[in-house]
Amino acid sequence: MAGTLIAFSGKGGSGKTTLAAMLVRELVRTGAKPVLAIDADPNATLAMALGASCPGTIADLRDEMFAVAQEPSAIPKDRLMDQWLAELLGEEIGYDLLTMGHPEGPRCYCYINGLLRRYLRLLRDNYPVVVVDCEAGMEYLSRLTVENVDTLVLTTEPTAVGLTTVRRIAALADALPIQVHRRVVAINKVSDADAAAIDPSALPPAQAVVHIPFDEDIARCWAQGDPIDDPDHPLRPAIVELAHQCLSLNSQSTDQPQEEPTI
Ligand SMILES: Nc1ncnc2c1ncn2[C@@H]1O[C@H](COP(=O)(O)OP(=O)(O)O)[C@@H](O)[C@H]1O
Numbered sequence: 001m002a003g004t005l006i007a008f009s010g011k012g013g014s015g016k017t018t019l020a021a022m023l024v025r026e027l028v029r030t031g032a033k034p035v036l037a038i039d040a041d042p043n044a045t046l047a048m049a050l051g052a053s054c055p056g057t058i059a060d061l062r063d064e065m066f067a068v069a070q071e072p073s074a075i076p077k078d079r080l081m082d083q084w085l086a087e088l089l090g091e092e093i094g095y096d097l098l099t100m101g102h103p104e105g106p107r108c109y110c111y112i113n114g115l116l117r118r119y120l121r122l123l124r125d126n127y128p129v130v131v132v133d134c135e136a137g138m139e140y141l142s143r144l145t146v147e148n149v150d151t152l153v154l155t156t157e158p159t160a161v162g163l164t165t166v167r168r169i170a171a172l173a174d175a176l177p178i179q180v181h182r183r184v185v186a187i188n189k190v191s192d193a194d195a196a197a198i199d200p201s202a203l204p205p206a207q208a209v210v211h212i213p214f215d216e217d218i219a220r221c222w223a224q225g226d227p228i229d230d231p232d233h234p235l236r237p238a239i240v241e242l243a244h245q246c247l248s249l250n251s252q253s254t255d256q257p258q259e260e261p262t263i
């Protein structure tokens with residue numbers, strides 16, 4: 001059976017990578033393993049946030065593929081690509097990491113997006129949970145890199161710009177031929193005062209809303225390039241709630257989808 005696919009989307013800087021990394025660690029701690037973590041952002045930082053190794057990227061593979069394509073070979077290219085996938089997977093305790101990377105120079109992303117889609121299909125059955133850290137904006141949805149999402153985490157800071165972005169992403173997800181079974185709005189870097197001031201009608205329609213407080217330590221870890229791996233981290237209760245909401249696919253939600261706000 002295909003693993004539960006959780007995709008983090010939202011504006012750049014909203015905290016997608018941070019929350020994806022903390023969620024992966026939480027899922028590993030609580031036994032939903034092995035987790036497959038996918039860094040689908042060309043500006044890959046998930047390995048750093050997890051403190052994981054990255055043996056190679058899909059973009060590197062594409063460059064090798066181009067070199068091999070010049071030479072005659074008895075092995076079909078498809079088979080070669082699938083064999084190479086094993087070499088791209090970073091194996092960590094409780095999870096594996098696959099990194100998309102970015103093509104050198106002005107080359108287009110279509111090919112590596114196609115490979116990512118192919119690998120996602122091949123791998124999804126082997127993991128109970130797949131966590132995808134998507135690139136900022138909406139490109140990955142419109143290019144259909146991620147076709148069938150169990151939980152779309154709409155990540156936003158408590159700002160008008162962040163909220164507008166997640167509303168647009170939610171609307172685009174509705175308009176595209178992809179399935180999104182559940183939406184969770186993660187309002188990140190939020191203070192108690194911010195949380196109280198958020199107008200619920202500014203949120204995109206979602207089954208759940210989770211608040212993740214602003215935390216100085218996260219910013220310090222990022223500034224120093226340290227992974228966020230402390231199990232007693234003050235944000236842990238919020239991440240536990242996020243994990244619960246992301247995996248509550250069949251439970252009756254208390255927050256019914258809201259009407260699309262009139263802006
Ligand atoms: N809850 C939080 N509290 C404080 N800083 C945070 C929090 N979440 C993320 N950050 C900081 O916000 C910045 C952007 O986070 P990042 O996860 O890279 O965002 P994205 O992946 O959406 O671009 C990083 O410097 C990170 O340390």
Ligand SMILES: [Mg+2]
Nearest residue numbers: 016017041045
């Ligand atoms: Mg990121």
